[in-house]
Amino acid sequence: MLPAYLANMAPIFAQKSGILKFLDKPIDGGRKVKGEPVFGENKTWRGFVVGIIAAIFMIWVQYFLYKIPFFQNWSLMNYSEINLWLGGFLFGFGALFGDLVKSFFKRRFRIHSGTPWIPFDQMDFILGSLIFILPVYFPSLLETVIILAASPFLHILANNLGFYLQLKKTKW
Numbered sequence: 001m002l003p004a005y006l007a008n009m010a011p012i013f014a015q016k017s018g019i020l021k022f023l024d025k026p027i028d029g030g031r032k033v034k035g036e037p038v039f040g041e042n043k044t045w046r047g048f049v050v051g052i053i054a055a056i057f058m059i060w061v062q063y064f065l066y067k068i069p070f071f072q073n074w075s076l077m078n079y080s081e082i083n084l085w086l087g088g089f090l091f092g093f094g095a096l097f098g099d100l101v102k103s104f105f106k107r108r109f110r111i112h113s114g115t116p117w118i119p120f121d122q123m124d125f126i127l128g129s130l131i132f133i134l135p136v137y138f139p140s141l142l143e144t145v146i147i148l149a150a151s152p153f154l155h156i157l158a159n160n161l162g163f164y165l166q167l168k169k170t171k172w
Helices: 002-017 045-066 069-074 084-108 120-132 141-164
Strands: none
Touching: 002 045, 002 084, 002 120, 002 141, 045 069, 045 084, 084 120, 120 141
16 A cells, blocks of 8 residues: 555655646636635645656555565565556555545535544545555455554554654644
8 A cells, every 4th residue: 555655645745845846736726616625725736746656656666575575475466467557556546536535525514724634534545545446456355454444543653754854734
């Protein structure tokens, strides 16, 4: 699931670094539904593109590590059996699409951007990536349970780390 985790974290690094500034435009184009943004100004094309690129990069890293027996023994996925470009794209797109869906509902409930919305903030990108990756990888029930159980804790840990590194404004 590292490609999905990285895709979910990459937009904030893209924003802080200033790369691809020309793509720093809201995906919703500033449109509103009943006076509220569709997704919000923090959901940008830059974040979406960088997140997908990060996921593709990570799946290739995992592919090369998979050739080492130690990593192969711990891997859930057989990287030599999937199209890495498509798999990376689907992990990244799914994670970011799941985050967009959550943001849509968060705006409908008038929950401001950056305000914690537990458990949805921890599960949106994971559920999105699990759904979108199905054409190239079908995780077992045990793998799915482990991913769904571990992800909320890993997400909170990553958010706290981001806060202490001054990449995020809120700690939780």
